[in-house]
Structure formats: C-alpha cells, structure tokens
Amino acid sequence: MKTSTGVRRFDGIELDSGRIVAPVDVAYETYGELDGQRANAVLVLHAFSGDACAAGPSPDGRHRGWWDSMIGPGKAFNTDRFFVVSSNVLGGCSGTTGPSSINPATGRPYGASFPQVSIADMVRLQKMLTDSMGIERLLTVSGGSMGGMQALEWAVSYPESVASAIPIATTHRHSAQQIAFNEVGRQAILADPDFHQGDYYGAAGPERGLAVARMVGHITYMSDSSMREKFGRRRRKLADHSDLFEVESYLRYRGVQFVSRFDANSYLVITRAMDSFDLTESADSLEGCFERVDSRFLVLSFTSDWLYPSYQSQEIVRALRSRNRDVAYVEIESQYGHDAFLLESEEQTPLIRGFLENTYQRITAGSRALGLRM
C-alpha cells in the first residue's frame, strides 16, 4: 500500500519573513496510485510531533504511521481509490529541513540560526511537493490539530488547488491557554543549561527540559476521564521499594521516549509557528478569509477535547456558513480528549469516506460536464 518514500530537494524556499532556506528538503511518503485524471490525490497533514510516515511500518520498523488506522485499503482514506501524500513539515526533524539540518553556508547544523517558519511556510513547501508530483488540484487536504491549521491555510492560500478540506480538532488561531501550554514547554527547554542557546548539536542537548515539555503536552492531549480510566490512582513499586503513581511513570516514560526522536529546536520553531498562526490576519475577519475559499469542508471536533475545544471548530463552521460555503460539521462523542483524532477511527471513517466519495463524484462529473481533459 505504501507506494513510495523519499526526500525531494528544492533549490530553496522564501518564507513569509523574507528569509530564504536553500536548499530545502521534504521527506514524504505516498500510499496508493495517482489516477490518470490526477483527480484522486489526498494530502494528509501531521500534527505537532508527527512525521512523513502516516501509514504502514516506520523506516526503523519499530512502529506504524501516526494515522495508520485511517489510511489504507478500505480505510477512511481508501488507498484502493485514492492517492495519499504525506510529508514532514518545514522546521521539523524527521527528514524535512529544520534546525538540526546542515546549513550549507557553514557546514554545521542551523541550530539557533534556523529562521522562524509559519504554518503558511509549511503549506508553501507542501505545495511545491504536490506541484512536483504533477497534482494540480487536491481532492482533499486533511489533518488534526496543527494538521488542521495547515488544512485551513491550504483552503485559504490555494483555493484553486483544493477541492475540499477536512480540518479536525483544530482552530483558526490559538487561545491564550493554548499559547500558555506551549510556552511552558518552551521555557522548560530554555531553562535546561544543556540548551546552549540552541547550538547543542554534537553534545547532550536539553534532554531533561524537552522531556518535561513533552510531559505537559501529554496531559493536554488526554481528558480527565481518559486519564482516570487509564491510570486512576494505581501505584507501581519501584526497584528501590518506593512506589509511584502509574500516571507518573507513564509521563516520565513518554518524556524520555520523546527525547530520542525529537529535536528541541524543532519543538521551539513549530510551537511558535502554531502560536503565531492566525487565519484572520489574511483578512479583516474569519468570514473575510473564507470569501475566496472554493472548497467543500468537513469539520470534526470531539466532546472531551479540552485543548482544542469544540467551540473553536464551531467558530470556523459559523464563519464558513456566513459565506454560504459548503460545510458539514460533526462533534464526535469521545472520551479520549485531543488524542481522539488519532484514536477514534471507527467514528471518523464513515464520515470521511462519504465526504471523499461525494467530493470525488462532483469534481469528476463537473470536469466531464465542462468537457475538460483532466
């Protein structure tokens, strides 16, 4: 089902800030086959700590892709019918150019000198990737959390290139509380003396700070009730006969595990991109941004998600409806908190499958009616 994995290099990319990153690499994977009309391409967009491996075995064979339950033959993103593209975001640390990449000007990792990127910059690089694949118009762009921000940015920045968008458990801009949780993570990293102003490559790096940052993240991804169910007040004995609440050992484990796969500078750059993202900056209002939007929307949120609460999705839906855009919204009943967009595949699958089929029929019928050669 995985039809390609690789890294595509482009001469460079100009950022919103005017800074240029050159050259720029994009790590990507594809699943399924692009049809003759090039009308069946789907772009999936990962969340904060994701990577290009959205489905199937990871390069090291240790785990499966972050949306493996949603992408594959007969799944929500049915690879028997659709061509699914996934890539690692600009500023990341899993194959796409980011702070840990070598700066050709110095021969050393960018570190602190890597420019701040925006969600729009991430999307611009994704556009370069899909253009290079000969895809003129995507059937849909979809992702949860930061992936949903990218889906919204795609629909607003490239209306002619996106037939539909499926933003999940996301917002058009972070609230003070969402910024605050990210800031705690950043401060935990900056407080670590091994951070060395971001130029720590070749040395230990701010591993303790990064682990603490990840612990905060994990609490916000779960719900009060899912944590109660998963851990309650159960304790486990340690080697030294002291004991520990299971939730404590889980968070410590996840923190340490994260350090082995994620770069602290990418943590800073990507969380700042999320916090700075504000779709309304491209217009005077959210309604205004959606003026030029030409895609259909399926917006999903989850009842127990307190990090990206449903009211944020509902703001997006109201703004789209105020401009008579074609939008469907479903608030899915779930216990899993923000993690639900990764876990509730059974509930999301029929919604996404139906929406994709319907969109595919419309655009292919439409193009036939217009006698276009696609």
Add this chain to the structure above:
Amino acid sequence: MKTSTGVRRFDGIELDSGRIVAPVDVAYETYGELDGQRANAVLVLHAFSGDACAAGPSPDGRHRGWWDSMIGPGKAFNTDRFFVVSSNVLGGCSGTTGPSSINPATGRPYGASFPQVSIADMVRLQKMLTDSMGIERLLTVSGGSMGGMQALEWAVSYPESVASAIPIATTHRHSAQQIAFNEVGRQAILADPDFHQGDYYGAAGPERGLAVARMVGHITYMSDSSMREKFGRRRRKLADHSDLFEVESYLRYRGVQFVSRFDANSYLVITRAMDSFDLTESADSLEGCFERVDSRFLVLSFTSDWLYPSYQSQEIVRALRSRNRDVAYVEIESQYGHDAFLLESEEQTPLIRGFLENTYQRITAGSRALGLRM
C-alpha cells in the same frame, strides 16, 4: 484586626510515617478575639503556596493576606464576632518547620532528609496549635483547594473538635490528571542541575525548574475564558524589538516572582502530600469515612474550575447525604477557574456568613440547653 502573629514551638510531632520532627515550629496569625465561651474560633487553612498571613498586611508590608477579602470586620469571616486562626502548613517554607528549616541534629537545613508529610500530619500540627490556645472545639474549619483537603481531614480525624467545615474547590483525593500536573512541576525541579538532590541551600537552587513548575500551576488555576479575557492574543514589544504574547510574559513574571518566596523542597513535599491524600483510606469508602463525622458542612465549588471540577465536590456531598449529615452545597457561577475561591468573595460571603451565624447559634444554644459551662 490582626490580634497576634508569631511562631509557636512544640517539642516535636510524630508523623503518620512514624518519623518524628523535633522540635517543630508553627507560624500563625490570629484576627479578632476569642470569646469567653471559646465558642467563636475559626481555623482557616491555606492552599498549596499560601502562608500564615491570611489577612491584613504581610510581614514585609508588600502585599495583603491570601484571604484578605474574606477575613475582617463585617467580612465573610467577621472578626468583630469570630476569632480567626491561620497557620503555615508543616513542610512549608514560611515560618513553620519544613525542608529549609535547620535540622538540630546537624545544624544544617533538612533539605532532602526532611521526611515526607501527609495532609493528616499538617492537620495534627494545627490541632496542637489550637489546643495550645485553649480551643476545645472549632466553630468551623475552612479553606480552598489543599485547604479544603485539610478541612475534610479535620472533620474526619477530630469530629469532636469541629462544629462545622467549609471545604471549597477541593476533592477527597486527587485524580490522575491532578497528580499529573503536580508531577510535571516536580520533574521540572528535579531536572534542574542546581537541585543537587535537594541539598542546594546556600547555593542558587533549582530556580529555573521551580519557575517552570509555577508556570504550569498558574495555567491550571485560571480558566480558558479568564485567560482569553485577561490576555487574549495581545502582544508586547520587548527591549530587543522582538515581541511576546502577554500571556507568555505574565507566566514568566509569575514564575520568577514565585522563586523569590517559595522553596523547591517544600514544593516537592507539599505536592506529594496532596497527591497521596485519600480520605477513603481511613475507611472502606467515602461514605464510611463520614460515619463518625459530627460536623455541619457547607461545600462550595465553581463552574469554571477545571482543576478541581464540581463533580469532585458533588462526590463529597453525595457521600455526606448518604449518611444523613447536615450538608449544604452551592456551585458558584464563575469565570475565574480554580482561582475563584480567592477571587469570588462577593458570592462566597453571604453563604459563609449565614452558615457561620447559624452554626454559632446552634452550638451556643445547644450548650446552654445542656447547661454546659463552655
């Protein structure tokens, strides 16, 4: 209105763990006058980072007590009628013996050798203090958050010594999520290389870790909507012309400010005491613990408090009612999240004032009827 401030020394205290702390000091303040019957004494119990100064100017004159809006002439705890006692908890760092106190056995601060204390140990020391003041029975014990845990522990451990209890925004035991947020704070401190296994006195100490820990705390004390109202997405320019979200600079400021007044070892000891607190351990069930309780209860919670959600107060109320205890419960509408117990004095005042008056009338009438000399 402040009638005394001081530190009372006792030969020692035996902890639940069997460990002994000797001698043990208790920093306390009193407001108002004890009446001839000694029937008008109220004990207020501070939350995690509080101290003995509940009302009036602080010793350094820099701020007012943590419940200044609730304690004083004509206030909820009316010092024209009631004698209010406040003390710093065992394990604290504001005058009561804790990890930063000198261990007489070594002549150096206890540091890591200070024994873990429990909420019941804190209450036992408070009982020693009120006994030493000649108070046989308290009119009420009241506090929010960890102060509410102490109020519950008082009612269960010393039923004959407590006529009523007012636990506010609290729980009879921490959920996995509440433990998790405390654990992140602890890990931020333990990750700081200046922690030196807790024996950092005389040196800098884990200031950066403690500041990060406090930042997490502040987010959990506020609500999504109160943060939106207070900060929104407003930014402020820095000296270096970069800018920062106001919520970021607020959290950094509060973090740094906290370091100047709080001890990291006390942070560890007190948060562990909160996480380990489980009222049901003294019986087979919460209903069971309340079998021997002889106090009237006024239980308060706040609609936007997501750290100590109302359902936790409602569990306490249901258990008390199942044993036909005299309990009133009010869920107060508030935007302020967990901080509401410190901020919503206007809403709390009439409830507490009426409850206190009523309780006072009953016990004095009751004692007259029984012809007791009080």
